[in-house]
Amino acid sequence: MLSLFKRYRELLIVGTLLLYPLINYLSSGHKGREPNLADRVVLAISSPLQRGLTSVIEGSKGGLDGYVALRGARAERDQCVADLSAARADLNAMREAKAENERLRAALGYTETTVEPELAARVIGVNASPHYISLRINRGEGDGVRVGMPVLTHDGVVGQVSRFVVGGTADVMLITDPSSRLGAIVQRTRVRATAVGAGGGAPLKLDNVLREDDVVDGDVLITSGTDGLFPKGLVIGRVQKVEREANAMFLKAQVLPSVDLRKVEEVLLLPSTLALAPLHGEVKK
Amino acid sequence: MRFAATVGLALLFLSIEAVVTRQLGLEVTRLDVTLALVVFLGLRAATLEGAFAAFAIGYLLDVFTGRPTGLYPFLAVLTFLLTRMLSSFVDARARALFALLCGASALVHGLLAAFFSWLTSTASGGTIISLTGLPLQALLCAVAAALLWPLLRKLDPAYERPQAGMLR
Numbered sequence: 001m002l003s004l005f006k007r008y009r010e011l012l013i014v015g016t017l018l019l020y021p022l023i024n025y026l027s028s029g030h031k032g033r034e035p036n037l038a039d040r041v042v043l044a045i046s047s048p049l050q051r052g053l054t055s056v057i058e059g060s061k062g063g064l065d066g067y068v069a070l071r072g073a074r075a076e077r078d079q080c081v082a083d084l085s086a087a088r089a090d091l092n093a094m095r096e097a098k099a100e101n102e103r104l105r106a107a108l109g110y111t112e113t114t115v116e117p118e119l120a121a122r123v124i125g126v127n128a129s130p131h132y133i134s135l136r137i138n139r140g141e142g143d144g145v146r147v148g149m150p151v152l153t154h155d156g157v158v159g160q161v162s163r164f165v166v167g168g169t170a171d172v173m174l175i176t177d178p179s180s181r182l183g184a185i186v187q188r189t190r191v192r193a194t195a196v197g198a199g200g201g202a203p204l205k206l207d208n209v210l211r212e213d214d215v216v217d218g219d220v221l222i223t224s225g226t227d228g229l230f231p232k233g234l235v236i237g238r239v240q241k242v243e244r245e246a247n248a249m250f251l252k253a254q255v256l257p258s259v260d261l262r263k264v265e266e267v268l269l270l271p272s273t274l275a276l277a278p279l280h281g282e283v284k285k
Numbered sequence: 286m287r288f289a290a291t292v293g294l295a296l297l298f299l300s301i302e303a304v305v306t307r308q309l310g311l312e313v314t315r316l317d318v319t320l321a322l323v324v325f326l327g328l329r330a331a332t333l334e335g336a337f338a339a340f341a342i343g344y345l346l347d348v349f350t351g352r353p354t355g356l357y358p359f360l361a362v363l364t365f366l367l368t369r370m371l372s373s374f375v376d377a378r379a380r381a382l383f384a385l386l387c388g389a390s391a392l393v394h395g396l397l398a399a400f401f402s403w404l405t406s407t408a409s410g411g412t413i414i415s416l417t418g419l420p421l422q423a424l425l426c427a428v429a430a431a432l433l434w435p436l437l438r439k440l441d442p443a444y445e446r447p448q449a450g451m452l453r
Contacts, residue, residue: 014336018362021343024355026405039348046300046349053304061308125303127351134351136303162351171351178406201418 035163043165050125051138051169058265119144119269121151124169133174133201135159137267140168148229150270156235156258157182157223158267174261175204175236183227184236184255187220189213195221195236195255201262204237206253211244213251221255231270288338290440291326295319295342299349317422319346320394321387321430323361325437327368328377328386339365356401363397364390380434388427395419 005012035043069076121137139145141164149161151172159180162173173180180197184206191214194207209215219239225232237257244251298318306316319342326335343361347353368390377383399416 010333013333014362014366017336017340018359018366021340021355021358021362025359025401028354033353035348035353039353042296042345042348046296046303049297049300050304053301054307057304057308123307125300126307127303127349135307173351 035165040165043169047124047136047165047169050136054122054124118271121145121267121269123264123267127171133177133199133261134162135172135174135264135267136165136169137172137269138169139269140164140170142168144271145170145269150230150234151267152234152270153259153264153267155260156237157230158259158261158264160229161269172267175257176201176261180204181227182230182236183224184221185224185232186213186215186239187222189215189219191215192224192226193221203240204255204257206239206255207250209251209253211248211251215239215242215251215253217242287440288334288341291322291338292341292345295322295345298322299345303349316429317391317394317426318429318433319361320364320391320426321433321437323364324368324383324387324390324430325440327365328372328383329440332369335365335369336362356398360394360397360401364394367393380431383434384427384431387430388423391423391426392419395422 119139121139123135124138125136127134145161147161147163151158151160157175159172159174162171164170175182175197177197178199182195184193184195186193191209193209195204196207198205217240221236221239223230223232223234223236235258237255240254240256242251242253302316302318323339323342326338330338339361340358343358346357377386
């Protein structure tokens, strides 16, 4: 037996190296497992390197951009002054509306809920797989980040925190990821829907919308707040390629994300009372 | 030590790749520099040492995806074995041939990854992965391999393949 093993030692070892991960993959499916200690050590080693590289590249790019930007700075300044003036007028009108809103809320007996401040983070890397897309940000558990926290930019929804990495970083699952599901509403007609990630950088799919519902190309899709993670009213994207097949119960459509996910540099993490507890820490009471 | 050097290099490449990919806005595709390492192992390393190194590289790639599944270690070892088999017929000592081999490996690797992802996702709706980024990925892999060739050549003396043949 031992001599047989010695004879075919190389074949057995190579065969094991080949088949063990395959069997593991086929049995666990594409969902994968949570990172173990070894995985965390690997990621902890790579995180500082990624941070350093990002700082160097963005620092150099910022310096270069700053120099180039000086060429049109004067014209841009004049434009900014004009825009600021218009924005101040809008702000004033909004303040009036807010004051009126508060008066009406008070009259109706509503109480304002306390909202924690948003957490700003910088994207320091993307994962290596084109199939399961996620971003790595420079904020982690120690900064108050929780798994499930909604992540957005001023343009709209980016995704949600999917896990922590040792070294004060976290991974964000994008809304285009195949595992992503968002409760949504068509802003114009208030039709409810589900925005489902299609993977591979493709636009999202619009699910659960009846064929006769009023949805047209160009409609803005916002979060419905019914999925327990994202608050209501965040922009997801625009509806496009609406198709109504004769015998189908539901219509088919795509949703182009309002955020260019290929160019996200800074994100905001929204505190959510429904976000999950730390992955490997104690639940804080 | 050689194993550690190869794995360390793969870790460095993957860290750089993650940042550079984001800076270039290439989320849909990849540069696949680690595949060049696996192909190089297939051409130069001994079977056992190369298989372990390929497995380790695949494992790193798996961890970097965010959801370790075991797919990439399998594909890395398979790519290593295929390259090793091919190296019995083709002597890829020139930079251009090595780059071409890496490009072709990236294509096969990408197709297999898409196939297995589709295979395991059929139960949950059968997500079909877009392959539109694959030609670009293969091209970038070939370019990266050509650029890395001088560095990998420095590893060359460390990896002397004792005998020809697949599992000897």
